[in-house]
Amino acid sequence: MASKSLNYIIAFDVEGPILNPAIDFAWLSLKKFAKEFYEKVKLFDEYDDLRWVYERDKNGHSTGAMPLISLCACICKSITDEALLQLAKKSVIENLGTKEVLDWLKEKEIPVYFVTSSYPAVSLIEGYRHGIKSSHIYCSGYQLSEEKAKYFNFKRDLTEELRERSPVSKLKMFQTELSGFLGDYLQNCSELRSAYIKNNVSKIETLKKEQELVFKKIREKELREELTYLLYEEKGIMGSHNKKRVLQSISTYENIIYIGDGIVDCDALAYSKYGISLNCTNDYALLSSKINVATNNIANIIPIISEIIKGNFNVNKIKNDFTSDEIKIFSNNDIKNNLPNIKNINNFFKSILRENTSLFDPVVW
Numbered sequence: 001m002a003s004k005s006l007n008y009i010i011a012f013d014v015e016g017p018i019l020n021p022a023i024d025f026a027w028l029s030l031k032k033f034a035k036e037f038y039e040k041v042k043l044f045d046e047y048d049d050l051r052w053v054y055e056r057d058k059n060g061h062s063t064g065a066m067p068l069i070s071l072c073a074c075i076c077k078s079i080t081d082e083a084l085l086q087l088a089k090k091s092v093i094e095n096l097g098t099k100e101v102l103d104w105l106k107e108k109e110i111p112v113y114f115v116t117s118s119y120p121a122v123s124l125i126e127g128y129r130h131g132i133k134s135s136h137i138y139c140s141g142y143q144l145s146e147e148k149a150k151y152f153n154f155k156r157d158l159t160e161e162l163r164e165r166s167p168v169s170k171l172k173m174f175q176t177e178l179s180g181f182l183g184d185y186l187q188n189c190s191e192l193r194s195a196y197i198k199n200n201v202s203k204i205e206t207l208k209k210e211q212e213l214v215f216k217k218i219r220e221k222e223l224r225e226e227l228t229y230l231l232y233e234e235k236g237i238m239g240s241h242n243k244k245r246v247l248q249s250i251s252t253y254e255n256i257i258y259i260g261d262g263i264v265d266c267d268a269l270a271y272s273k274y275g276i277s278l279n280c281t282n283d284y285a286l287l288s289s290k291i292n293v294a295t296n297n298i299a300n301i302i303p304i305i306s307e308i309i310k311g312n313f314n315v316n317k318i319k320n321d322f323t324s325d326e327i328k329i330f331s332n333n334d335i336k337n338n339l340p341n342i343k344n345i346n347n348f349f350k351s352i353l354r355e356n357t358s359l360f361d362p363v364v365w
Helices: 025-033 035-058 066-076 081-091 098-107 120-130 146-154 158-165 168-172 175-198 201-216 221-232 240-250 263-271 283-288 298-309 315-322 332-337 339-359
Strands: 009-012 112-115 256-260 274-278 291-295 327-331
Touching: 009 240, 025 035, 025 066, 025 081, 035 066, 035 175, 035 240, 035 263, 066 168, 066 175, 081 120, 081 158, 081 168, 098 112, 098 120, 098 298, 112 120, 112 240, 120 158, 146 158, 168 175, 168 221, 175 201, 175 221, 201 221, 240 256, 240 263, 256 263, 256 298, 263 274, 263 283, 274 283, 274 298, 283 332, 283 339, 291 298, 291 332, 291 339, 298 315, 315 327, 327 332, 327 339, 332 339
Parallel strands: 009 112, 009 256, 256 274, 274 291
Antiparallel strands: 291 327
């Protein structure tokens, strides 16, 4: 049993660290249900990251909006939560070693949190499977009130909780106007993408004002309020800045172990005293990490977490003690001094996990 005086918590991004990196549900659902939006959403995804980089020092835009945009595209094609849930059940595949890690953390009584930008069903499937409290699951869409979180902690009903968290049923009532909004919004974001690439400051400011008008001109008040909440105010986006805010609400940085693998995890990795990037190929996320781990079996991080909760976190010692053919470990200094090579090593191990997708069955319900 872990010492009660330590009070560590561990938070995971879900897609990548927990679930196989070959499965990105937002892109998977877009290709399956709304593929005609694919190229426009690809440009949006680039805008989303570029804007975060541009505003990062101002604690501004929280990248991680793409899953919500993918969801809006699916709604425009009359796709329901039921259809998305069935797709999630068929496609959610854990990384090798995930169960061992989560079982070990439960045995050690280390509270586990999921903090992810993915569609709610993805994290809920994993959370329900492993007994993660609903109050410990943060994802895209509507954030649970304290009362609702307690309710679902007690009443484990995945379908009901999905309806509570997902915006699909509300947005679907305004499908025609949503489609018009999405066209205008994606066009504005595409133009902003170009302005960020060129670092055209005056154009950026003009287009941001025009984006505000895209929201204001929505005729249906309820739709305007929903989209403003989700995308403009960014309360529905569980992206980089918002992940940091979640961690700040949970604990002080000294007690947080955060494990992520992408640009949406940067601020959470930087905030946490023990920010661990896992099989990560994104420059910003790697540079935000206190330690980087590349491995083909997620259970290999157990000894590292064990050292942390024992109060023995020494990166050089951890590297010497646990590096093997199945796991490579790098300090922040290593990353700064040898970023391209470390990205390649992470990509190699990530590719092994991706290739192993066919060896494992989807989560069965």
